[in-house]
Amino acid sequence: MRGTWKLKLRMILTSVLMFTIVYFLIMIVGWYFGISSWKLYAGASLVIVFLQYWFGPSLVKRSMNVRPLSEAEAPHIHQMVQELADAAGIPKPEIGLSEINIPNAFAYGRSSRSGHIAITRPILGLLDRDELRAVIGHEMGHIKHNDMIVTAAVSVIPMICYYIALSFMFSGDSRNGSGIIIGILGYVFYLIGQLLVLFISRTREYYADEASVEFGNRPAALVSALYKLSYGAARCNKETIANLNSNRAFFVNDINNAKNDVTDFQQIDFDGDGRISDEELRRLANSQVKISSKNGIMELLSTHPDSLKRVKRLAELEN
Numbered sequence: 001m002r003g004t005w006k007l008k009l010r011m012i013l014t015s016v017l018m019f020t021i022v023y024f025l026i027m028i029v030g031w032y033f034g035i036s037s038w039k040l041y042a043g044a045s046l047v048i049v050f051l052q053y054w055f056g057p058s059l060v061k062r063s064m065n066v067r068p069l070s071e072a073e074a075p076h077i078h079q080m081v082q083e084l085a086d087a088a089g090i091p092k093p094e095i096g097l098s099e100i101n102i103p104n105a106f107a108y109g110r111s112s113r114s115g116h117i118a119i120t121r122p123i124l125g126l127l128d129r130d131e132l133r134a135v136i137g138h139e140m141g142h143i144k145h146n147d148m149i150v151t152a153a154v155s156v157i158p159m160i161c162y163y164i165a166l167s168f169m170f171s172g173d174s175r176n177g178s179g180i181i182i183g184i185l186g187y188v189f190y191l192i193g194q195l196l197v198l199f200i201s202r203t204r205e206y207y208a209d210e211a212s213v214e215f216g217n218r219p220a221a222l223v224s225a226l227y228k229l230s231y232g233a234a235r236c237n238k239e240t241i242a243n244l245n246s247n248r249a250f251f252v253n254d255i256n257n258a259k260n261d262v263t264d265f266q267q268i269d270f271d272g273d274g275r276i277s278d279e280e281l282r283r284l285a286n287s288q289v290k291i292s293s294k295n296g297i298m299e300l301l302s303t304h305p306d307s308l309k310r311v312k313r314l315a316e317l318e319n
Contacts, residue, residue, distance in 0.1 A: 004145055007207045011150045014200045018154045019045060021189050025161055028182055032168075048160060049153055053110065056152035060108040063247060066096040066118045073097075076129075077136075081117060084137050087215040088144045093117045101240055103127075103232035106250035107139040107148050115143035126232055131225035134217040135252055141211025147204040151249060154200070158193030161186045201249045201303045209314055219314040224275040226253055226307070227265040231274070233258035249303040257298070261307040268311065276311075278318065285315035 023045045030041055060066075071078040078095060085092040093107070093115035103122040109115040117139045119132075127135065142148045169183030213219050233241070233255040241255055248255050268284050269276060291299075291306055299306045 004207055007145060007147065007203060010200060010203055011147060014196050015150060015154055018157045018193060018196060019049065021193055022048060022157045022160055025164060025186060025189055028185065029164060029168075032178060032182060048156065052156040053149060053153045056149065057108050057110060057114075057116065060106075060152070060247065060250065061096070061116070061118075064106070064118060064250075065099045066116075067099070069095045069097040069119075077119070077132075080133050080136055081140075084133070084140045084215050088140050088211070090115070090140075090144055093140070093143055095119075097121060100244065102236050102244065102255060103229055104251045104253070104255070105135050105139050106247075106252070107142040108152070108250065109143065110149050112143050112146055115148075117143070122232060123229070126228050127225050130218065130221040131228065134212050134222035135225045135229075137212030137215045137217045138208045138222060138252055140215060141208035142204065144211055145204065145207055147200075147207075148250070151197070151201055151204065154193075155197050155249070158190050158197060161190035161193055165190055195300070197249075198301065198303055202299070202305045205304050205310065206313060209310065210317065213314070213317050218278065219318045220276055220278040220281040223265075223281055223311050223314050224277075226311070227262070227269065227276055228274070229253050230258045230261035230265060230307070234262050253307075254302050254304040257302055257304070257307075260295075260298075264307045265311075267308075281311075281315045281318045284312060285318055 023041055026044050027041045030036065069077065074095075081095055082092050090112045093109070094117070096116055096118035098106075098118045098120045100120050101122060103120055103126045105117065105119045105123060107115060107117050117136060119136070123132070123135070165183045165186030167183070168179045168186060209222060212222055230253055233253070236255075236258075241258075244251075244255060253261060265276070266272075268280055270280050270283070271277075291309060295306055295308075299309075304310070
């Protein structure tokens with residue numbers, strides 16, 4: 001396995017850049033209202049990020065309707081999580097059951113010492129033991145890397161920029177056009193911030209995939225799980241997907257792109273049995289994968305890597 005220093009560096013740089021964006025925008029707003037203290041700007045920026053850091057896990061738990069999953073209810077899952085936590089060298093995360101109607105899993109928490117892993121109820125009847133273990137191993141990777149709290153903390157910044165943009169563009173108090181300029185800047189920063197959040201979200205998925213393999217899971221089991229989860233999400237109604245859209249970065253795969261992902265997975269499901277075997281993955285490792293320009297552009301707007309690129313990397317770990 002490669003080291004995670006690149007992931008950590010990218011998370012640090014993204015956090016610094018996002019903090020700079022929100023600091024600069026709040027400074028402009030302060031100038032607009034005649035407030036000139038840099039300490040106020042720095043303090044406001046830090047408070048915003050800290051509040052997201054502190055309350056982020058609770059907000060995720062509430063929005064995903066998570067309740068504790070006791071060992072008596074699912075002893076095999078608790079054993080699985082304990083084994084993976086030992087392999088990762090971190091304390092056993094709290095385990096929860098998310099009562100949402102889509103098969104998936106996600107991790108949240110402030111650090112690797114206070115991590116939580118939640119599985120949704122529909123995933124239990126969809127994946128076999130090896131596939132479920134690979135998915136939980138993927139989530140354990142997020143906790144090991146401490147990337148979930150960085151994503152949660154920086155994801156609030158584009159929304160701050162967006163609301164500032166709306167407030168100033170339609171405030172009616174332009175003050176010689178200054179309000180409109182601030183509104184335009186806010187919207188530009190919102191777009192930049194969104195692209196940065198999506199970039200760091202895609203990057204962390206590759207490392208979590210590799211971590212799952214490092215913890216003893218077969219790459220083919222994880223790929224097969226991704227295939228089934230995409231199929232499960234593709235069968236959900238649009239309202240269910242829309243309700244979870246704001247939290248899709250936490251999932252193992254991008255539920256918005258599930259139908260396209262199923263099409264991609266079907267290309268490597270050579271025997272058409274709805275799962276990916278070790279042999280099918282090895283065949284992919286020795287072939288060239290070309291991503292269309294359309295898929296490349298779509299990937300820039302996705303919380304997760306292109307499915308074929310992601311599977312290709314896992315295929316290379318199979319050998």
